[in-house]
Amino acid sequence: MTEVFRSALHRSAEHVVQDDNASCNKLETPSLSDGSRLVVAPRKRIVPPFILAHDLPRGIFYMFQATITYALMLAVMSVLSSCSPLVQTLTLLFCVGHSKLDTSSLSLWVWVLERSFSEDGLPPLITSSEVLSFVYPQLFLLHKLGDSRPLPRGPGKPTQTEEKKLFELAHAVSHPGFDRYF
């Protein structure tokens, strides 16, 4: 039994090595059994290369920005906690609409959900189904304000290309300059 597993592992390892060679060397075009040629595209770089002189300042800047964003989020939350639920919901909608799928808006949504299920005697902000119904209009607004890239159709699972395009759009909005790597 272990022999079978070992040989299977060995074969898959060989396959990976061949695949790596094929993708590294663009000129290699292996022939298929029917005579047609298989063109292997080179792998796209989605993560910038590790260069210490770039990655250290990148990390420091990110740390600095994350600290400020977190402090601003705390300030907004502490002010909002003393407002009426209507004002809270309207402010959150404004913030989420403006921060465009940023991580800080996601933590605000988490806070909304926590408030909705907490038992501290305060009225819940909105129910989880209302939160879900807010997510699609946000994507729709993003789609309308930005360039017209396709949205996932209906409540079904988006296709891989649609998902990739949405990810690229959200990434390009929240991380300007990063899209050059795509």
Add this chain to the structure above:
Amino acid sequence: MIPYLHTSGGDNLLFESWTPLSPDAIAGASVILFFLAILERLVNGVRGRLEGYWSLK
């Protein structure tokens, strides 16, 4: 912390010691938060520019 809509001060802002009470203090806190937000956008812009610069290298 008063759990309903109010326009008076007395809410804590980030730190226990930072509780703007008077209208002047609330205005000052708003200005500080405004410039903090501008600084955050500035850092975001610098990060994007740096990424662009590094990607061209």
